[in-house]
Amino acid sequence: MSIWEYANPKKFTATVTPIIPWAFGIGLGLLVVGLIWGFFFTPAENRQGESVKIIYLHVPSAFLAINAWVMMLVASLIWVIRRHHVSALAAKAAAPVGMVMTVIALATGALWGQATWGTWWVWDPRLTSFLILFLFYLGYLALWEAIPDPDTAADLTAIMCIVGSVFAFLSRYAAIYWAQGLHQDASLSLDAEENVSDVFWQPLVLCLVAFGVLFVALVLLRTRTEIAKRRTLALQARQRRAEVRV
């Protein structure tokens, strides 16, 4: 299996159509199990009390907010370098999902901050970086909307995504230079012995996987929709040309 086979939109649609309902089912099922487990069957944390349970929404959404952008970057690079049409549409499809994830992360973070830090918002490097990431998503989507020709739009947004990635990365480190933070260090890293206490860790992993599977399902569905939209536009244009000729 190579990704180049799926540059053919017909083949892509045929392959993903049976996958989508499964992905939605598995993602939603895992999410329900993970959230119920996390909300009702784990103890309250020693100092934070019940508010710790926001972690089951906050960490997965923050994780995806960043990784959706990374996925868009990779998809954009594949489009720019090898003209993989489906890849360009996948990048477009992932952007609104990533933006919603950013908003969820910011909103749940504000609720959590109010409960534990006593403030909805501080100009902490992590919080600020996320706000900037949100602006990048906004600009990316606005650029897609503003350009009528789909290929030009795909090209321009892809380059904007690549340049934006560099600046988003730079902004993150600039923000660390700029302010001290309240936010704790990364909750998830592969090299740590124990990231979060096991009681919270197991449902958290479940929620992370659920968010990941749901993200894949949403992106596949939206990509399929984009392909159908492009096809409709092309057919309409052909019909108009035919009418003019008659």
Next chain:
Amino acid sequence: MKAVFVRDLRLAFRAGGGFGLALAFFLIVVILVPFGVGPETAVLRRIAPGILWVAALLACLLSLDRIFALDFEDGSLPLLATAPVPLEGVVLAKAAAHWVVTGVPLACAAPALAFLLNMEGGAYLTLVMSLAIGTPALSMIGAFGAALTVGIKRGGLLLSLLVLPLYVPVLIFGASAVRRAADGLSVATPLLILGAITLVVVAVMPLAAAAVLRINLR
């Protein structure tokens, strides 16, 4: 390249607007701030570095869409793209002209406005230096944004939405240099990083901007 640079400068100086407008905008924003935050000298003195940097950044933004839009409309941009000079060079020359028309006057005028805001005496030199080092990056990043939106009618708002997030690192290091100078601290680190950002942006951004222009001219 030189010809493009000189031509853009002439257009900016002669064809009304461009040159003085950014400066006037800078002046007005800085004058509006005390009306907003109140006339206490101590408060203004504290926020002066940030105000001056943000105002300079906005003033820079104001004239960005002129970089390519006029040439795109009258058809000289396709001619420039097919000229023997590489398009990257044209972009660089145009960004440089934009910098001479906005960045340099902003850096020169900043001390006078800092005086109005009662900025700390020790920070004047750093203010001018940080603006002189940082504004080329602003012009170059802005040229990329202008190239991105050149084909879009009424793309001005979109241009600011795209460009302003890209300005964040420059703003952080530029303003922090002035703040540190006002507090009597060493300014070498932020100024050096600011210089590094400018150099990288000037070296790499013309490639991205030219690529984007080629797509728009297709």
